[in-house]
Amino acid sequence: GINQLLFYAKRNDLDLLYVNQINPIVYKNNTYMVFGQLTTQRTASALQDKNIVRLILYLNKVIKRALVSFLFEQNDPITWNRAASVVKGILAQVAAERGLYWYDVKAGATEYEIKTKTFHINVIIQPTRVAEKIVLNFIVR
Numbered sequence: 001g002i003n004q005l006l007f008y009a010k011r012n013d014l015d016l017l018y019v020n021q022i023n024p025i026v027y028k029n030n031t032y033m034v035f036g037q038l039t040t041q042r043t044a045s046a047l048q049d050k051n052i053v054r055l056i057l058y059l060n061k062v063i064k065r066a067l068v069s070f071l072f073e074q075n076d077p078i079t080w081n082r083a084a085s086v087v088k089g090i091l092a093q094v095a096a097e098r099g100l101y102w103y104d105v106k107a108g109a110t111e112y113e114i115k116t117k118t119f120h121i122n123v124i125i126q127p128t129r130v131a132e133k134i135v136l137n138f139i140v141r
Helices: 011-019 050-070 077-096 111-115
Strands: 025-028 031-034 100-108 120-127
Touching: 050 077, 050 120, 077 100, 077 120
Parallel strands: none
Antiparallel strands: 025 031, 100 120
16 A cells, blocks of 8 residues: 655646646545556557546457357358447447447448458447546536
């Protein structure tokens, strides 16, 4: 555990650290916590959020494991649709647990892919974003 911080970040420090993709350890509500969830991805995208990167790694692992059963099957629309249905089922579970706002799956093969005994599955996702700030408004009438 953490016994003591050598640096106590103030509001300006937190802003500077955030811009530089650094998640500081802070002491709040009588506990130490990592205050942020940024990755080292500098380009503005969903991949700047640790939870989204972890989601993609998880989906990659689970979907690959589920698709192994389609190896050595016929490379035709029936197989493609069955594989897409399996992937949609996995994504539906993640969406039900609030991990995705939206998703779509497209499977198929080009003439070249059929000749090389492969087919592709395109997984399009819109991951759920986290709230990093809470704006509290009081309206007095």
